[in-house]
Amino acid sequence: MLSNIKANWKRASIENEFLYLxxxxxxxxxxxxxxFVSIVGxxxxxxxxxxxxxxxxxxxxxxxxxxxAWTEMGEAKFLIGTDDQGRDxxxxxxxxxxxxxxxxxxxxxxxxxxxxxxxxxxGYFGGKFDAVVMRVADVQLSLPAILTALLxxxxxxxxxxxxxxxxxxxxxLTVAIGLSLWVNFARVARASTFVxxxxxxxxxxxxxxxxxxxxxxxxxxxxxMGPLLVIGTVDLAVAVLLESxxxxxxxxxxxxxxxxxxxxxxxxxxxxxxxxxIVVFPSMTLVIMIVSVNILGDFIRDVLNPRLR
Amino acid sequence: MFTxxxxxxxxxxxxxxxxxxxxxxxxxxxxxxxxxxxxxxTSIEDQERLREQLGLNDAVITQYVRFLGQMVTGDFGFSYRxxxxxxxxxxxxxxxxxxxxxxxxxxxxxxGIPAGIYTALRSDGVLANAILVVTLIGVSVPTFVxxxxxxxxxxxxxxWLPTFGRGDTVDIGWWTTNFLTIDGWxxxxxxxxxxxxxxxxxxxxLVRSEMQDVMHTDFIKFAIARGINYRSVRYxxxxxxxxxxxxxxxxxxxxxxxxxxxxxxxxxQWPGMGLLFLDSxxxxxxxxxSVYLVIIALVFVVINLIVDILYLLIDPxxxxxxxxx
Numbered sequence: 001m002l003s004n005i006k007a008n009w010k011r012a013s014i015e016n017e018f019l020y021l022x023x024x025x026x027x028x029x030x031x032x033x034x035x036f037v038s039i040v041g042x043x044x045x046x047x048x049x050x051x052x053x054x055x056x057x058x059x060x061x062x063x064x065x066x067x068x069a070w071t072e073m074g075e076a077k078f079l080i081g082t083d084d085q086g087r088d089x090x091x092x093x094x095x096x097x098x099x100x101x102x103x104x105x106x107x108x109x110x111x112x113x114x115x116x117x118x119x120x121x122x123g124y125f126g127g128k129f130d131a132v133v134m135r136v137a138d139v140q141l142s143l144p145a146i147l148t149a150l151l152x153x154x155x156x157x158x159x160x161x162x163x164x165x166x167x168x169x170x171x172x173l174t175v176a177i178g179l180s181l182w183v184n185f186a187r188v189a190r191a192s193t194f195v196x197x198x199x200x201x202x203x204x205x206x207x208x209x210x211x212x213x214x215x216x217x218x219x220x221x222x223x224x225m226g227p228l229l230v231i232g233t234v235d236l237a238v239a240v241l242l243e244s245x246x247x248x249x250x251x252x253x254x255x256x257x258x259x260x261x262x263x264x265x266x267x268x269x270x271x272x273x274x275x276x277x278i279v280v281f282p283s284m285t286l287v288i289m290i291v292s293v294n295i296l297g298d299f300i301r302d303v304l305n306p307r308l309r
Numbered sequence: 310m311f312t313x314x315x316x317x318x319x320x321x322x323x324x325x326x327x328x329x330x331x332x333x334x335x336x337x338x339x340x341x342x343x344x345x346x347x348x349x350x351t352s353i354e355d356q357e358r359l360r361e362q363l364g365l366n367d368a369v370i371t372q373y374v375r376f377l378g379q380m381v382t383g384d385f386g387f388s389y390r391x392x393x394x395x396x397x398x399x400x401x402x403x404x405x406x407x408x409x410x411x412x413x414x415x416x417x418x419x420x421g422i423p424a425g426i427y428t429a430l431r432s433d434g435v436l437a438n439a440i441l442v443v444t445l446i447g448v449s450v451p452t453f454v455x456x457x458x459x460x461x462x463x464x465x466x467x468x469w470l471p472t473f474g475r476g477d478t479v480d481i482g483w484w485t486t487n488f489l490t491i492d493g494w495x496x497x498x499x500x501x502x503x504x505x506x507x508x509x510x511x512x513x514x515l516v517r518s519e520m521q522d523v524m525h526t527d528f529i530k531f532a533i534a535r536g537i538n539y540r541s542v543r544y545x546x547x548x549x550x551x552x553x554x555x556x557x558x559x560x561x562x563x564x565x566x567x568x569x570x571x572x573x574x575x576x577x578q579w580p581g582m583g584l585l586f587l588d589s590x591x592x593x594x595x596x597x598x599s600v601y602l603v604i605i606a607l608v609f610v611v612i613n614l615i616v617d618i619l620y621l622l623i624d625p626x627x628x629x630x631x632x633x634x
Binding site: 139142143144146147150151153154155157158159237241244245248249250251264267268271272276279283286287290291294 | 324327335339445446448449450451452453454457458460461464465564565567568569571572575576586587589590591593595598602605609613
């Protein structure tokens with residue numbers, strides 16, 4: 001009972017501290033606001049966007065290459081201009097952000113589940129299993145994530161039959177990015193589990209004869225969530241970046257559902273002829289989104305790491 | 310020390326064996342090699358003969374051993390897409406990537422190390438803070454966006470520099486080089502900057518934190534207490550010790566540069582190995598993919614090995630630990 005109250009009290013004070021620090025950090029507030037706007041924009045894209053860029057009927061080729069509305073040639077209907085097909089760029093960006101965030105978030109969650117389970121088990125059981133997992137992690141860590149993602153993507157393209165491939169592209173992309181990001185989660189989870197598993201509460205669980213699975217998930221996992229949360233935020237930015245890079249390279253999302261990377265790739269074809277807005281606005285959206293998530297990640301890390309305060 | 314190196318060597322061989330196994334599985338089991346090599350009208354008997362000829366009916370172990378032998382002797386087989394020998398394709402593309410990577414690495418180190426030292430020593434200066442803000446952006450902006458914006462400003466708006474391809478090159482034997490013509494150098498600037506900027510920010514941040522750590526150690530405090538002048542403390546004692554991790558940085562950056570050369574080459578249509586690999590993914594050209602995988606793994610393993618051995622030679626602390634183990 002007493003420990004319960006203590007735990008609650010501790011948790012409440014940490015939450016307050018988090019809030020306190022957040023309210024005194026202007027940069028983090030701006031970053032959180034931008035991230036919030038991106039997420040809302042992405043979630044409600046079908047409601048906010050003036051047109052549906054996936055619907056061929058909703059746009060006309062006659063409207064193509066219209067510059068932003070504030071320039072001489074612009075039309076008020078298309079706030080930041082149109083692309084080569086006559087699609088409203090704002091709508092494309094909203095839908096593209098949505099796709100980028102969906103893929104990035106699911107890839108990050110996939111990596112988190114895979115990496116955390118492997119890391120937990122490796123840290124808890126130790127021995128051979130631990131050695132094998134960590135060897136694999138070491139080898140993969142020496143390869144940059146983008147290379148791993150490209151390879152997994154390439155292999156999947158070879159294995160899957162062509163007809164199915166188009167439909168599965170997004171799943172393939174998510175798995176490819178997830179597989180290239182699990183290592184960080186695994187290493188952090190393992191290191192924290194190593195520390196936790198010798199503490200008294202874990203020993204108590206073991207003496208009570210609880211199943212290892214229960215000990216790991218119910219007792220240890222909540223205690224190692226902090227550092228995992230930091231990795232999660234940082235890796236969300238990395239996942240969005242990887243998705244946009246792969247789509248930019250033309251091996252990411254399907255061409256009929258453009259993400260931000262796809263839009264930028266299309267835009268590069270027109271920078272020489274002066275249609276700068278097609279590439280500039282998607283790029284800016286992407287950069288602002290990644291910067292804000294990175295700043296949030298830094299903020300959370302600083303809050304959770306008392307050494308830095 | 311010798312046993313340590315031997316153990317690292319054995320480890321490297323194991324990693325290469327694992328990678329080659331993946332490459333072999335990829336080559337052998339993803340798609341049917343025979344079906345890709347022959348046309349639709351080839352009869353089943355002919356296909357079967359080809360299969361026998363290629364040794365695809367042998368035991369898997371035999372095939373794997375043969376695959377290893379081919380990799381070691383540089384007999385990489387043929388591309389599904391272009392039908393050309395892969396060894397030639399890669400040799401032809403290699404100089405472009407290596408020259409690009411070399412210049413990018415040079416930019417990263419030549420600018421990154423001094424900037425890192427400067428920001429570590431003047432942590433409150435205006436210029437140091439400006440540099441830090443710029444690097445924060447450098448870490449967050451994707452490589453391809455940097456490339457596109459460089460193209461837009463220096464290629465389209467100002468019209469100063471070429472924005473795609475290698476420009477004029479000179480052949481020296483089988484090696485084609487950009488270094489001997491003015492046009493070649495001009496073509497190299499934008500791609501090398503694109504590739505180098507991200508690496509530069511990494512170098513700078515690592516050197517900075519390393520230098521800051523060293524400045525707080527006891528031996529530096531003691532050197533200052535002894536009355537040695539600041540200049541000597543900073544540039545002799547501190548700098549020397551914070552340069553050790555730079556070896557690791559160079560090793561890591563090689564990896565980063567190889568990976569991101571794929572992106573850079575795609576932005577600038579630079580005819581290097583990265584573009585070749587990207588094409589092989591787009592067109593599901595499995596043999597090229599698996600050979601690229603093996604070559605890249607080899608490069609990574611060799612660099613890691615060299616870094617570890619250099620550490621051993623340069624840093625006595627690591628040597629002691631290795632001997633104890």
